[in-house]
Amino acid sequence: MKTRRQILKGLIVSIGGSSLLNSCGGIAQVNISTNGMNRFYSDEENAWVSKICDLIIPRTETPGAIDVNVPGFLDGLMAEWANSETQREHHNSLKKIKAQLGSDYLTIDEDSATNRLAQLDTKAFDGRSTDFREYRSLKGLITQAYFASEDGALLEQKWVAVPGSWNPRVEI
Amino acid sequence: MTDFDAIVVGSGMSGGWSAKELCERGLKVLVLERGPEIKPERDYVDQLPPWEQKNLDRISQEEIEKHYFKQYPGVAYAVKESNKHFWVKDDEHPYETVEGTEYDWLRGYHTAGRSIMWSRQSYRMGPQDFTANKDEGVAIDWPVRYDEIKPWYDYVEEFVGVAGNRDGLEQLPDGVYQPGFELTDAEKFFKSSVESKFPGRNVIQARVAHLTEATDEQRDLGRSNCQARNRCHFGCAFKAYFSSLHATLPAAERTGNMTIVHNAIVQTLEYDEDAKRVTGVRVIDAQTNERRFYSSKLVFLNASAIASAMILLQSKSEAFPNGLANTSDQVGRNLMDHISGAGANGLINGFENQKVFGRRPGGIYIPRYANITEKGKPYTRGFGYQGSASPIGNAGGQIAGIGRKFKEAHRSPGPWRISIGAFGEQLPNPNNRVTLHPNKTDKWGNPIALFNVSYGENEHVMLEEARKDAVAMLEAAGCTNINSNPVNLTVPGNRIHEMGSARMGNDPSDSVLNKWCQTHDVPNLFVTDGAFMTSAACQNPSISYMAFTARACDHAVKLMQDKVI
Numbered sequence: 001m002k003t004r005r006q007i008l009k010g011l012i013v014s015i016g017g018s019s020l021l022n023s024c025g026g027i028a029q030v031n032i033s034t035n036g037m038n039r040f041y042s043d044e045e046n047a048w049v050s051k052i053c054d055l056i057i058p059r060t061e062t063p064g065a066i067d068v069n070v071p072g073f074l075d076g077l078m079a080e081w082a083n084s085e086t087q088r089e090h091h092n093s094l095k096k097i098k099a100q101l102g103s104d105y106l107t108i109d110e111d112s113a114t115n116r117l118a119q120l121d122t123k124a125f126d127g128r129s130t131d132f133r134e135y136r137s138l139k140g141l142i143t144q145a146y147f148a149s150e151d152g153a154l155l156e157q158k159w160v161a162v163p164g165s166w167n168p169r170v171e172i
Numbered sequence: 173m174t175d176f177d178a179i180v181v182g183s184g185m186s187g188g189w190s191a192k193e194l195c196e197r198g199l200k201v202l203v204l205e206r207g208p209e210i211k212p213e214r215d216y217v218d219q220l221p222p223w224e225q226k227n228l229d230r231i232s233q234e235e236i237e238k239h240y241f242k243q244y245p246g247v248a249y250a251v252k253e254s255n256k257h258f259w260v261k262d263d264e265h266p267y268e269t270v271e272g273t274e275y276d277w278l279r280g281y282h283t284a285g286r287s288i289m290w291s292r293q294s295y296r297m298g299p300q301d302f303t304a305n306k307d308e309g310v311a312i313d314w315p316v317r318y319d320e321i322k323p324w325y326d327y328v329e330e331f332v333g334v335a336g337n338r339d340g341l342e343q344l345p346d347g348v349y350q351p352g353f354e355l356t357d358a359e360k361f362f363k364s365s366v367e368s369k370f371p372g373r374n375v376i377q378a379r380v381a382h383l384t385e386a387t388d389e390q391r392d393l394g395r396s397n398c399q400a401r402n403r404c405h406f407g408c409a410f411k412a413y414f415s416s417l418h419a420t421l422p423a424a425e426r427t428g429n430m431t432i433v434h435n436a437i438v439q440t441l442e443y444d445e446d447a448k449r450v451t452g453v454r455v456i457d458a459q460t461n462e463r464r465f466y467s468s469k470l471v472f473l474n475a476s477a478i479a480s481a482m483i484l485l486q487s488k489s490e491a492f493p494n495g496l497a498n499t500s501d502q503v504g505r506n507l508m509d510h511i512s513g514a515g516a517n518g519l520i521n522g523f524e525n526q527k528v529f530g531r532r533p534g535g536i537y538i539p540r541y542a543n544i545t546e547k548g549k550p551y552t553r554g555f556g557y558q559g560s561a562s563p564i565g566n567a568g569g570q571i572a573g574i575g576r577k578f579k580e581a582h583r584s585p586g587p588w589r590i591s592i593g594a595f596g597e598q599l600p601n602p603n604n605r606v607t608l609h610p611n612k613t614d615k616w617g618n619p620i621a622l623f624n625v626s627y628g629e630n631e632h633v634m635l636e637e638a639r640k641d642a643v644a645m646l647e648a649a650g651c652t653n654i655n656s657n658p659v660n661l662t663v664p665g666n667r668i669h670e671m672g673s674a675r676m677g678n679d680p681s682d683s684v685l686n687k688w689c690q691t692h693d694v695p696n697l698f699v700t701d702g703a704f705m706t707s708a709a710c711q712n713p714s715i716s717y718m719a720f721t722a723r724a725c726d727h728a729v730k731l732m733q734d735k736v737i
Binding site for chain 2: 055056057058060064076077080081082083086114117118121122124125126136139140141142143144145147148149150153156157158159160161162163164165166167168169170171172
């Protein structure tokens with residue numbers, strides 16, 4: 001059984017290979033291809049999205065974005081929900097994000113990758129420049145997908161299906 | 173001998189009440205619903221957790237373009253992948269608007285109609301709402317005053333179950349309430365700030381049709397208390413919010429007097445010129461195109477303000493060449509909705525050490541003050557605000573940071589945001605109307621609706637002022653980061669409060685219905701959906717439709733007992 005890091009490393013080293021991530025669990029309602037092939041992302045795009053997912057929402061005491069298969073979810077979302085215009089925009093967004101992070105991004109070490117993404121994130125949320133709209137949008141999708149997963153909702157958000165009552169004042 | 177004592181056209185908010193009241197008074201009642209049957213155990217999707225909602229519960233963009241191009245943009249907060257079967261497909265149920273105008277006709281064709289998708293805000297009309305037309309010389313006078321309808325509000329609220337507080341406001345009369353959903357501390361602070369700075373304004377709990385202390389009668393119908401899940405647009409397995417499906421139709425059913433037929437699209441009402449009575453209803457089956465006729469002694473139209481008007485307009489005869497009960501030429505006219513598109517939001521500070529538990533169905537309400545407690549406004553009538561103050565919580569990724577810190581930031585409730593939005597009164601205007609399209613029909617051969625509705629100056633001025641007032645109230649509470657976009661007046665129909673298309677009045681020459689919602693022209697024909705409204709007020713109207721329907725049913729049965737009809 002490979003670890004999450006090994007899976008990611010494999011993806012990054014061998015972009016031409018198929019995504020093993022799609023066989024992971026987490027978000028049930030995505031029609032993931034059973035043959036392990038993505039339906040929307042190229043293998044290269046999948047590797048980029050996977051890397052960004054892992055750095056934005058890593059595994060901590062709770063599962064991270066890779067553990068709950070956010071990349072596979074986004075692949076399914078784009079294949080099933082998005083129309084051709086949104087699909088084209090999403091492809092273009094990834095190109096822009098790749099340019100902003102640098103073409104060597106997938107080959108640099110973990111700390112460097114983290115720093116470079118943190119710098120991009122800072123710019124994206126500092127003044128709301130339109131230059132980083134694509135990154136903010138991808139980050140939003142990753143976050144929504146993660147917290148819509150069973151682990152994200154139950155373990156991180158402490159989502160309760162049936163609260164049973166309303167309490168307007170809970171001291172933290 | 174007729175097939176039934178009464179026929180009720182439509183099973184929604186008011187149709188359910190007609191069915192219940194007439195059945196409980198011993199009449200054999202046929203309820204005609206144009207859509208398919210909804211079975212909660214099969215069709216509700218309120219139990220789906222987030223991870224079982226396909227594609228973040230988003231309808232595919234291609235499907236929206238093909239089937240939901242009006243419904244989805246009109247009410248995107250409620251139309252989702254999992255519950256799209258509650259909303260009509262626009263390509264199957266087309267309508268048109270006169271060039272240069274817009275209209276959102278947002279609908280659900282199925283058992284209980286839109287009563288399973290409504291937002292459940294339940295406010296009585298106040299005394300001023302029944303006299304405003306007369307006082308201001310607008311349109312025609314209501315033939316009813318608040319004191320006459322008050323007992324019927326009491327009656328329906330007790331059955332419905334409304335959670336709210338008794339606030340003692342003359343313009344927004346108190347009703348029969350179950351315990352309300354307590355305000356958050358931030359809302360209480362906002363309330364005290366606003367009421368201190370603006371003595372004529374009040375901030376109160378939203379009044380919502382949710383059970384919080386279910387009565388024996390409500391439990392007998394299988395209903396139980398609200399579980400604070402906020403999944404109401406997807407149905408409710410607990411039957412905690414009021415809908416025809418949860419309350420009135422089961423009450424009618426248990427009498428043994430109700431027959432309900434689905435997929436029955438009413439085309440016309442049959443009129444006997446000798447007897448001067450409606451004799452029955454002609455329908456076409458939505459699935460088989462089979463045409464049928466049902467006879468009855470009494471007909472209640474509860475198809476919604478627009479559909480009821482269209483049925484009348486389609487029912488032409490020698491006696492009524494312009495449509496049944498339309499000698500006044502008011503059928504289809506005076507079409508009103510409420511107006512929104514003005515408000516403000518901002519951060520309300522000092523509550524960062526608190527969060528909430530549960531997801532309540534309503535927040536705060538600011539009852540109308542304009543031209544009541546505050547005079548001299550540059551517009552007539554007024555508006556109420558709906559809103560809430562709650563932690564921002566999960567910001568959907570739109571905060572800075574990556575990694576553990578970013579992930580764990582979503583555990584925090586974060587700062588508190590307050591948001592309020594206006595619901596204003598649209599004035600009646602006979603030129604705002606729905607008519608039958610002169611040459612286009614739907615797939616069943618029925619003329620499609622043609623809307624010609626636009627707002628007047630009063631609506632525009634009112635909302636500009638509502639926006640300013642909203643900002644001023646947030647400022648009074650010391651809010652920061654206040655946002656208030658320029659007014660973007662909602663498209664007519666968008667608030668899904670269509671009303672006025674067969675208004676009631678004292679004079680048969682300028683109104684369709686008398687004070688009992690009985691048509692002036694045809695004694696055994698009643699219209700008790702939103703069509704009867706002579707003016708719109710600014711309160712969410714459903715509870716008023718219910719009260720007037722119950723009252724009309726009581727009157728109709730007395731007329732039958734007295735052999736008047």
